[in-house]
Amino acid sequence: MRSGAKAGNGKDAGKNTGKLAMRSVERVTLRDVARRAGVSEISVSRVMRQTPNISDALRLKVTEAADALGYTPNRVAGALKTATSNLVAVVLPSMSNEVFPQVLDGIESVLSGHGLCPVLGITQYDDDRELEVVRELLSWSPVGVILTGLNQSDAIKRMLAQHTIPVVQIMDVEGDPLHAAVGIAHGKAAREAADLLIDKGYRRPAYIGAWSERPSRSRIRRQAFEARLSERGFPLVAAHISPAQSSVETGVAVTAMLLAEHRDVDVIFYANDDLAMGGMFHCMSSGISVPNDVGLLASTESISVKPHRLNLPPS
C-alpha cells in the first residue's frame, strides 16, 4: 500500500539555483535556510518563531532565504523538543447527530483563533473505541483534550492522569468533571421543559426517543422529564423509543404511530431535533395544527459552565 516511497535517494546534489523551487525530494530544514542566509540555525529558528530581540538585518536575511527555499517549519521536531504542540484532541461520539458538527464548528473557530488545530476522534458511542481514540490522540502530545460526556471509563481517566494537560468535558455538567465541563444541565433542562408544558396548560404529555437512547444524556433527559411530570401530577400518557436511528424519517413514523394510538395526547417531548422535525412534518402533512392540536417540544437548553478546578493534589 504505502510502497513507492522508496524513491531514488540518489544523486540529487544539484542546488536549486533557479527562483522557483523544483520538486525537492529532501525536506528543506533550518540548516538549509541557515546556510543560505549565512547565519546559525538557531537564529533562523528564532526568526521563524518571532522571538523578541532580533535585528532587522537578520530577520530580512532569514525570511529571504526561507522564502527562496520554500521552507516550512517542521512542527514535529519542534513539538518533540518543547514537549508541547498546537494540537487539541477532540473526541466526539458521532457526526450524525446534528449537534456535534455544530459543536465542532464552534471548537474549531475558537481554536484556530489561538493558533490551535483540532485532531478529531469519533467513538461511535463505543467505550473501547473511545479508549483507543484517546490513546491515539494523546500520543501526539496535544495541549488539551475535549471529551464528550462525564462518564469516561477508568482506563481513560487513568491515562489522562498520566498527562498534565487540561481536559474539558462537553455536553453535560451534571456530575463531576475531571477538570472542567461545558454543556447542558440535562436533568434541569428536562425538568424545566416539564414545568413549561404544564404551566402552558398541557395535560397529556407524550415522549418520543430513538436509537435505544444511546447517548445516555437523552435517557437522563427522559427520566428527569418523566419524574417531574409525575411530581406535578400529569404523568406521561405515552412514550415510544424507536430502535431505529434518530432521523427526520424516524420522527415522522413514530409520531404518526403514537398519535394514531393515543389520540388524546396534547403535547410531545422529543429526544432531539431530528425527531421533532419529523414530528412537525407529520403534523403539517396530516393537517394537524401545531401547537393548537398538539404541541411539540424538542429541548430546553439551559447551558451552564463548571469552572476549571485546578488539578492540585489533595492537601
Next chain:
Amino acid sequence: MRSGAKAGNGKDAGKNTGKLAMRSVERVTLRDVARRAGVSEISVSRVMRQTPNISDALRLKVTEAADALGYTPNRVAGALKTATSNLVAVVLPSMSNEVFPQVLDGIESVLSGHGLCPVLGITQYDDDRELEVVRELLSWSPVGVILTGLNQSDAIKRMLAQHTIPVVQIMDVEGDPLHAAVGIAHGKAAREAADLLIDKGYRRPAYIGAWSERPSRSRIRRQAFEARLSERGFPLVAAHISPAQSSVETGVAVTAMLLAEHRDVDVIFYANDDLAMGGMFHCMSSGISVPNDVGLLASTESISVKPHRLNLPPS
C-alpha cells in the same frame, strides 16, 4: 491564560511502587520501560510496534513493564524519526452546510479503519485562510491531504509540490485534480436535473440559491442548469439568490417571496438541501401540494471519481 503550567518540578523522585500510577510529572519513555523490563530500548520499541521476530519471553517482559508504568508511545518522536505520521490533513470550507459533516464523518470512519487520524482545518471559504491552514497542517508531516474543490491558489499548489504526499480533492471532479479527485460532477448533475424536470413535463422552472453562492460549485450548478434549460427551450422563469446564509429559514422566506411574485412557476430547483427543506415547509404550511402544484428539486447527485494520477516527473 495558559499559566499555571509551571507546576512545581521539584522533588518527585519517588518511584511508583503502588499498583495505580500516581500523577507522574515526567513522561514515561521507552527508556523507562526498557530499564524496568531489563531489555534494550529498541526492543521495547519493536514490541510496541508489533515488529515480527520477537520472542514471547521478550514480548511478555516488555508489555508487563509498559502496563505497569502506564507507558504511552510518543508518536511525535516516532514521526520525527520516520518522517511519516498517521495524520491526514482535512481542509473543509465550513461546517454549516450539512454536507461537510457528512463528508467528514465518512472520511473519519475510513481513516480510523486504517489507523489514521484526521486533523481538521476550516477555511470559511477564505483563500488566505486556506493557505494558512494548509501550511499549518503540512507542518505536521501528514501522510496525505484532503482539500475541498479543485481551485486552490498557486501558493497552495506550490507548497504541496514541496511534499511528496498524495492530495485528494473532494466535492468536484470537473477539472484537473492535483493527484486525485472524488466528488460530484456539478455541471453534469445540473444538466441532468434540467433534463429530468423537462422530461417530467415541467415547463416554468425557477431557481433559488443563497449566501451569494459562496461555494463556486453552486454557481456552476446554477449556470449549467440555466444553460441546459435554455437549450431545451424552457428557460428560467424566475431566480432568486438570497444574500442571507443558506438555511431552512432562508428557504422558507425566499420560496414564499418567489411564489408570491411568480404564481406560474411549476418547479423550483434549490441550490442545496437546507433551502429545499425550507421550501417544503413553506408549501406544507401554505397548503401548496408538492409535487402537484409545484415541484421541488434539491440536487441530482452523480458521483464520479477521477483515478489517482501518479506524480511522476514528465519523461
Next chain:
DNA sequence: ATTGAGATTGGTAACGTTGTCAATACAAAT
C-alpha cells in the same frame, strides 16, 4: 578609557523514537 547593562547572535546538547548495522543464539544441514 573603563565599566556595565542590555541587545543580539552562536554552540552544544538534548527531546524520544527508529533505521542501520552488528552481534549473539540456536537450530538445521553438512
Next chain:
DNA sequence: ATTTGTATTGACAACGTTACCAATCTCAAT
C-alpha cells in the same frame, strides 16, 4: 564437529528543532 542460515537482541547514530548557556557587540554612564 563444523558450517550455514535464521531468529532474536542490542549499540549507535540520526530525525529537525529548541532550551540553555555562553560570547559578542552596542551604547551610555562613570
